[in-house]
Amino acid sequence: MSRERAGAGVRTLVEPTLSEAAAAMADALEHGDLLTVFGRCAVDYDGRASSTLGPGDRHVTAKPDGTVLVHTDERQQPVNWQPPGCSQRVEHGEGDAADSGTDELRLVSTRSNPDEELVVAFESVRQVSAFAVDDGETLSLTGSEEDLRQRILDSPELVEPGFQPLVTERRTAAGAVDIFGEDADGNVVVVELKRKRVGPDAVGQLSRYVDALERDLHADATVRGILVAPSVTERARRMLADRGLEFSAVEPPSDGE
Amino acid sequence: MSRERAGAGVRTLVEPTLSEAAAAMADALEHGDLLTVFGRCAVDYDGRASSTLGPGDRHVTAKPDGTVLVHTDERQQPVNWQPPGCSQRVEHGEGDAADSGTDELRLVSTRSNPDEELVVAFESVRQVSAFAVDDGETLSLTGSEEDLRQRILDSPELVEPGFQPLVTERRTAAGAVDIFGEDADGNVVVVELKRKRVGPDAVGQLSRYVDALERDLHADATVRGILVAPSVTERARRMLADRGLEFSAVEPPSDGE
DNA sequence: CGATGAATCTCGACA
């Protein structure tokens, strides 16, 4: 094993013994560092569901906020994980390492409500690192549904000429409508926004809003439902036609706009 | 900077220069290793949406399958990422490092269909590691919707006494029904399964199935729709009542069952 | 390849 002392923020052990790894991991958890461990391990999870994962090489991350991630060499998603807010502890059987074939280092993460437990049992550890993280910057994102809503409010004619938004997030018996307004003839208009190509679910949603409002408002009121999105699937287009609903093609704004 | 040569599978540089880091990163990408970099960086993404993230300490992972993950010290989800199948390259301005304030190391990940680009621009690198991963084990999970389906097929009386499953995944004009069967009186029964508490969407789905089957089958057939899940939201319960649909509380099996 | 629906979804917002 060898120790690397880097600038204040990084402590790394390469090819440590399990005892050394255990100490380094406990230390990192204690100090609120970002902990990473690479080694051969088996993983068991029990909680909302249950899973077992046999031995293999994996990269394990424990964040100071209580998150645990177990990654293999494939996939974007971790093969096992624990959400933020969990408690981590390191367990190491203190038997004589020389002839104990059962020597094992375990990282255990627990949570309550719901009760969940993740156990990462290391046969061997190739590297342990502890990082002191100073971030502080927040992400700024464009192109979301919120941006599309702002775009419609800025330029209501994108939905149709004469459209007038009145309220956003208007409550109905079926939930909150994205944009509530009226058309050039004074008819009530319900707008459902989707930032990308929409399927049948969105039509069902819009349909429920229109029905709810027709019950809420005077029985003689005409309520139009317009689905605003970049495009629709064929099945959704047929559902719209069946229900007398409409579609208006609008793209969410791109970065520059 | 110092170099660590570990057993075959791990190569790590601590506090490298940007040139050294660039070489190690390119080497790892070339060899199909799991690459991790910790350092101060800014991140820009442009594709399905756009985002910018100012300078800060982050942990960056590049997997041999083309996945890229940028993690901060908080959250389970990466702050930026690229899905599997992307192409990575390392760019390093080869200016004289001495007086060039603009010296920069960039990890660029691109993808097409849709066109997306992620750029991680490092001001400094604290550690670079390359791991040769040998996994090979696959995850086995219980508690899924498939498990719930099996539970119902094993014990149909959990839905209601006398219920008889006939077909799973039966096709209708509105999509495939989870379980199609009949009750003690010989009425057609459509069962929609959800492994957790359900909201209005599932009711809409079940409702579409029942409507479609009433059209498909003889006009005189009675089609019952039963939503099977651990629980329902209040709004969904009202929607069920409105539409003459039913609910039956069943938990998905836990590990031991 | 696109379309569909599940997920230990995660995450933020709001009652």
Added chain:
DNA sequence: TGTCGAGGTTCATCG
């Protein structure tokens, strides 16, 4: 705290 809906959702499956 629970509920609700969005997401650069991701992911597997199916046509």
